Amino acid sequence: xxxxxxxxxxxxxxxxxxxxxxxxxxxxxxxxxxxxxxxxxxxxxxxxxxxxxxxxxxxxxxxxxxxxxxxxxxxxxxxxxxxxxxxxxxxxxxxxxxxxxxxxxxxxxxxxxxxxxxxxxxxxxxxxxxxxxxxxxxxxxxxxxxxxxxxxxxxxxxxxxxxxxxxxxxxxxxxxxxxxxxxxxxxxxxxxxxxxxxxxxxxxxxxxxxxxx
Amino acid sequence: xxxxxxxxxxxxxxxxxxxxxxxxxxxxxxxxxxxxxxxxxxxxxxxxxxxxxxxxxxxxxxxxxxxxxxxxxxxxxxxxxxxxxxxxxxxxxxxxxxxxxxxxxxxxxxxxxxxxxxxxxxxxxxxxxxxxxxxxxxxxxxxxxxxxxxxxxxxxxxxxxxxxxxxxxxxxxxxxxxxxxxxxxxxxxxxxxxxxxxxxxxxxxxxxxxxxxxxx
Numbered sequence: 319x320x321x322x323x324x325x326x327x328x329x330x331x332x333x334x335x336x337x338x339x340x341x342x343x344x345x346x347x348x349x350x351x352x353x354x355x356x357x358x359x360x361x362x363x364x365x366x367x368x369x370x371x372x373x374x375x376x377x378x379x380x381x382x383x384x385x386x387x388x389x390x391x392x393x394x395x396x397x398x399x400x401x402x403x404x405x406x407x408x409x410x411x412x413x414x415x416x417x418x419x420x421x422x423x424x425x426x427x428x429x430x431x432x433x434x435x436x437x438x439x440x441x442x443x444x445x446x447x448x449x450x451x452x453x454x455x456x457x458x459x460x461x462x463x464x465x466x467x468x469x470x471x472x473x474x475x476x477x478x479x480x481x482x483x484x485x486x487x488x489x490x491x492x493x494x495x496x497x498x499x500x501x502x503x504x505x506x507x508x509x510x511x512x513x514x515x516x517x518x519x520x521x522x523x524x525x526x527x528x529x530x531x
Numbered sequence: 532x533x534x535x536x537x538x539x540x541x542x543x544x545x546x547x548x549x550x551x552x553x554x555x556x557x558x559x560x561x562x563x564x565x566x567x568x569x570x571x572x573x574x575x576x577x578x579x580x581x582x583x584x585x586x587x588x589x590x591x592x593x594x595x596x597x598x599x600x601x602x603x604x605x606x607x608x609x610x611x612x613x614x615x616x617x618x619x620x621x622x623x624x625x626x627x628x629x630x631x632x633x634x635x636x637x638x639x640x641x642x643x644x645x646x647x648x649x650x651x652x653x654x655x656x657x658x659x660x661x662x663x664x665x666x667x668x669x670x671x672x673x674x675x676x677x678x679x680x681x682x683x684x685x686x687x688x689x690x691x692x693x694x695x696x697x698x699x700x701x702x703x704x705x706x707x708x709x710x711x712x713x714x715x716x717x718x719x720x721x722x723x724x725x726x727x728x729x730x731x732x733x734x735x736x737x738x739x740x741x742x743x744x745x746x747x
Binding site: 527 | 632633634635664665666667668670674721722723726
């Protein structure tokens with residue numbers, strides 16, 4: 319702004335004075351860098367992928383190796399009535415689906431506590447709904463097979479194409495192995511079970527194999 | 532300022548490194564502080580979630596274990612015990628009504644411990660490990676049997692428990708004899724058949740633990 323007087327000494331500036339154009343240019347470059355950074359961060363769904371569980375697909379009868387256990391899923395069955403080990407009979411206008419599991423923990427005692435059903439109708443059915451559905455495997459000693467049963471109350475239309483998911487931590491499945499079991503169910507299974515009123519047993523967890531009917 | 536002949540010793544504008552020297556010095560410090568500040572949950576969510584700091588006792592030796600553990604009501608309690616592993620082997624007699632699942636065997640762990648009879652050492656966990664590092668825990672209520680709930684103290688004279696405040700008088704039994712200075716316990720752990728126990732581990736609060744080597 320001020321014009322130096324002709325007599326004034328020329329003192330070299332210790333700081334580099336930038337022209338207005340340079341300042342505006344630098345500000346624009348910073349804003350552009352922020353904008354590019356935002357695009358890079360939001361263009362790729364990194365957060366979701368970093369925290370996603372490692373889904374291990376399997377089918378009925380096959381054994382799947384998880385970080386914390388070896389899991390084998392038995393033949394699913396269903397009915398409108400179940401007979402839980404610790405309570406009276408439960409009946410439903412839908413279907414109770416029961417799936418027997420064999421869990422062999424590895425490394426240290428493990429408490430598998432997460433289960434949910436991804437229905438063929440696109441809905442997710444949680445297993446912890448005030449005790450009508452259940453999965454209580456308890457803590458399993460490594461190398462000692464634990465037999466437990468999942469029971470889920472669902473509408474019949476959820477059964478064809480349904481997948482069962484089993485994991486370690488009920489609250490948090492991020493960044494850990496998660497078994498995804500294709501139960502291989504069809505519309506015929508759903509129709510048969512929706513018309514069935516013979517109670518299906520849900521035996522308590524045990525380290526002895528369940529008796530074959 | 533007013534003397535025309537005085538010039539700055541630095542004729543050329545100072546270089547970038549020189550102008551920013553203090554910021555450059557501060558940068559590694561700031562980076563270190565940022566890492567420390569963002570790592571505050573590593574301790575609670577990772578370090579204290581597993582057995583990481585062993586006090587190793589060679590086979591046949593007696594281990595001295597010291598730790599200050601949280602008492603759950605805002606304070607800490609000292610754990611101060613001496614432990615010797617007397618023997619590890621197949622259980623000769625199973626606990627009452629224990630039925631071993633197929634493919635398993637029962638391992639008996641005999642320990643001799645010493646501690647001040649007035650000290651609180653009730654929150655202990657016992658386990659055995661094999662050569663691969665797999666850990667098999669002592670389970671008090673399993674396979675049909677009820678063993679001692681606290682594996683490291685005598686069942687009939689367990690000694691004091693952590694204080695619950697005013698309830699202590701009502702909960703404590705004045706008739707109960709004190710815990711002896713030295714005592715032995717014998718506990719049964721169920722492991723898969725073919726498991727060779729190489730270590731016995733005992734802990735109160737992770738990450739510290741007592742690692743007792745089994746004579747090979």
